[in-house]
Structure formats: C-alpha cells, structure tokens
Amino acid sequence: xxxxxxxxxxxxxxxxxxxxxxxxxxxxxxxxxxxxxxxxxxxxxxxxxxxxxxxxxxxxxxxxxxxxxxxxxxxxxxxxxxxxxxxxxxxxxxxxxxxxxxxxxxxxxxxxxxxxxxxxxxxxxxxxxxxxxxxxxxxxxxxxxxxxxxxxxxxxxxxxxxxxxxxxxxxxxxxxxxxxxxxxxxxxxxxxxxxxxxxxxxxxxxxxxxxxxxxxxxxxxxxxxxxxxxxxxxxxxxxxxxxxxxxxxxxxxxxxxxxxxxxxxxxxxxxxxxxxxxxxxxxxxxxxxxxxxxxxxxxxxxxxxxxxxx
Amino acid sequence: xxxxxxxxxxxxxxxxxxxxxxxxxxxxxxxxxxxxxxxxxxxxxxxxxxxxxxxxxxxxxxxxxxxxxxxxxxxxxxxxxxxxxxxxxxxxxxxxxxxxxxxxxxxxxxxxxxxxxxxxxxxxxxxxxxx
Numbered sequence: 001x002x003x004x005x006x007x008x009x010x011x012x013x014x015x016x017x018x019x020x021x022x023x024x025x026x027x028x029x030x031x032x033x034x035x036x037x038x039x040x041x042x043x044x045x046x047x048x049x050x051x052x053x054x055x056x057x058x059x060x061x062x063x064x065x066x067x068x069x070x071x072x073x074x075x076x077x078x079x080x081x082x083x084x085x086x087x088x089x090x091x092x093x094x095x096x097x098x099x100x101x102x103x104x105x106x107x108x109x110x111x112x113x114x115x116x117x118x119x120x121x122x123x124x125x126x127x128x129x130x131x132x133x134x135x136x137x138x139x140x141x142x143x144x145x146x147x148x149x150x151x152x153x154x155x156x157x158x159x160x161x162x163x164x165x166x167x168x169x170x171x172x173x174x175x176x177x178x179x180x181x182x183x184x185x186x187x188x189x190x191x192x193x194x195x196x197x198x199x200x201x202x203x204x205x206x207x208x209x210x211x212x213x214x215x216x217x218x219x220x221x222x223x224x225x226x227x228x229x230x231x232x233x234x235x236x237x238x239x240x241x242x243x244x245x246x247x248x249x250x251x252x253x254x255x256x257x258x259x260x261x262x263x264x265x266x267x268x269x270x271x272x273x274x275x276x277x278x279x280x281x282x283x284x285x286x287x288x289x290x291x292x293x294x295x296x297x298x299x300x301x302x303x304x305x306x307x308x309x310x
Numbered sequence: 311x312x313x314x315x316x317x318x319x320x321x322x323x324x325x326x327x328x329x330x331x332x333x334x335x336x337x338x339x340x341x342x343x344x345x346x347x348x349x350x351x352x353x354x355x356x357x358x359x360x361x362x363x364x365x366x367x368x369x370x371x372x373x374x375x376x377x378x379x380x381x382x383x384x385x386x387x388x389x390x391x392x393x394x395x396x397x398x399x400x401x402x403x404x405x406x407x408x409x410x411x412x413x414x415x416x417x418x419x420x421x422x423x424x425x426x427x428x429x430x431x432x433x434x435x436x437x438x439x440x441x
Binding site: 050052057223225229241 | 340
C-alpha cells in the first residue's frame, strides 16, 4: 500500500528545504574558492622571491645548514597532515587521510617511527576516534589559513627536525625527527584536486614551484652579514612559506570539493523532488479514481434499490 | 632612464604590498641602515623590524613598516621580503599605539616581547615619518 498523499507532500517539502541549504552551501563555496585562489596568487610573489634568494645562496656559497643536511640514518619521521575543519566536502578529508595512511605505512616499512601532526579538525577526529597518538594539532582555520598559523606550524616542525634527541622529549617540546613530510591536497583545477605527500625537511631547494628561467643567470650576490647568517634566516622562512603554500592549496581544494559535493546533493534533491511529485500525483489520482468509483458504485446501488421498489 | 631606476617590490608573506619604480630605497639591515641607489652591487641582506623608505622616480616618498625579513638587490631590481609589511597609510596609528602599550605591559606573556615592541614602534615611526 502506497503512502498517503499527505506524507509524500511532507517529504517533498523537507527535500526542498534541504535543497535550499545545499544550494546555499554550494554558492558560498563557489564564491570562497575565488577568494582562496586570489590569496594563493597573492602569496606567490613572496614564495617566488624566497625561492630565488635561497637558490642564490645555495648556488654561490658552500655553506652547509642543519636544515639541508641529510641525517645519515633516518629513524624518526614527522608527518603533517592537512585536512579540513568541516565535513560536507565529499571525499576531501578521507582521500587526504588515505594518502597519509599510505605514507605512514611506507615510512614504517622503512623502519622509521612516525610522529603525526595534524592541521584541521577532521584529521584530529579521525586519529582520536582510532585512539592513535597525535603530537600536536592546529584547528579552526582550514578554509582561510593565515600566515601566522603557517609560521607557528613551521616553527614547531623545524624545532622537531633540529631536535635530535633519541629519548622522548619533555612535555611541551616537540619530539625529534630526522625527516618531515607534509600531506596535503593540491589544487589542480576546479574539477581536479589530488592529495599528495611531499618531503619538507631536509630541504631540497631545487624543487621550486616555479623554477627560474634557464637563461637567467643568478647575479653574484654579496651576502650581509655572511652567507651562513643569511641562510640561517632564509631557510626557516622558506619552510614556513612552503607550509603556507600547502595550506592555501588545501583551502582551495577543500572549497572546490565542497562545491562539487553540494552541487551533487542539490542535483539529487532535485531528482528526489521530481520522483516524489510523480508518486504523489499518482497517489492523488488513485484516490480520486477510487472516490469516483465509490460514488458511481453508490449511485448505481441506489438506482438498483429504487428500481427494485418500483 | 630605465637604466637608472630601481624596480622595487615590497612583498609580505600573503600579498604584494607595493611595487613601482624608485630612485632610492633606504632600509635597516642587521648591519645598519643601507641606502640603495640605482646600479647598486648585487646584495642579499637581512632586515630588522623597522621602516623602509622609498623615493619614487617622481620624487614621492613612500614609507612602510616591515617585520624582520630580507632585501635582495640585483640588476636594479630590489625585492624586500618580510613576513608582514604595511604601507604607512594603511597603518592605524591608534591601534599601533595600543599594541605598543600592550606589548610593553604584557612583558613575559608574549613569546618575544621585545620583538612585539620593536614591531609596534616601527609602525608608529612609519606613520609619524610619513606625516
């Protein structure tokens, strides 16, 4: 027995209001993506100049720096996973977490112990639910990360890298790590976002986001006060800028994923409304038909009874 | 003309703060103030929190407050990079004064109170110098 017309009407109504919500979220995400992309673009000059400067120092001086030296026997790794604060973004968080799990597996396979650092509430919840330890997490900014946050995260990770204590570190101090990885989602286009894992430390300066043109010869810089000092101050900034870049990309990806998911939800709601309307109309017609046949039946019965009396 | 002007870019971590052609740039490095004129030798130097003074080709003066960062000069291109940078007209003087008071009184509450004080002072100086 089909449901009554009234119940279908109620379902249509609730689907409609859900559609309004998903549609609003879709539009909000769409407008924020543009802002996120603009922020990523605005941050590009800094990253570009920094990369140039770092490669200049790296090219013209033979200074070794702690941040660029490969530890001989890496045993401990730190992984920063960049996830979102909120859900309703399709597979965004789960795919970046899947990529992270793959990396963790690989690092463990190489015999390293792994410390996990999280950015974003979703990742935090994921690890908490599974009761796995997280060294530190940062939340509350995933769709519009600021440089201050990246600075903070960068400082913690650099501290961890420079800290090569074998023993577990004291409270409040990041445990040592021989290498630092970042897992985030790269924004390729509105339609394609892919989770990737990159090694942040020790630094490989060559892999800049935009390599300087080949024909461009780097000028012979004078370094003040000294190449070592300049490098000392440049490299942590470079790391922080990379982390900022990862967060900006992740923010744009999150919004794009959310827009896609909400568009799909809106389309589904449309389809459901159509389907329910059809069924409701059918039920209404069935009701009318039944009423008519009842009336006709009643009239006929009356006529028969009257004919019998005559 | 193009031989004798500096192409200046003042870049903060999250945006390009100012760019244009200049005839002179003054900035404070860890070694002291440097004045940069066209055809300066290539140099990479560290900046301390302070103000950057840019004289444009038209003779205008732009003043910016910057955080610690660095300056690179090569082939008449000057890039000033700082995590935070603000042009003097963007700074809210009242707020900068309040920040300075807070930084001074906060003392040990901040990670680096001296840095906060220097930053606030630089912003106030930038505004005062611009007026």
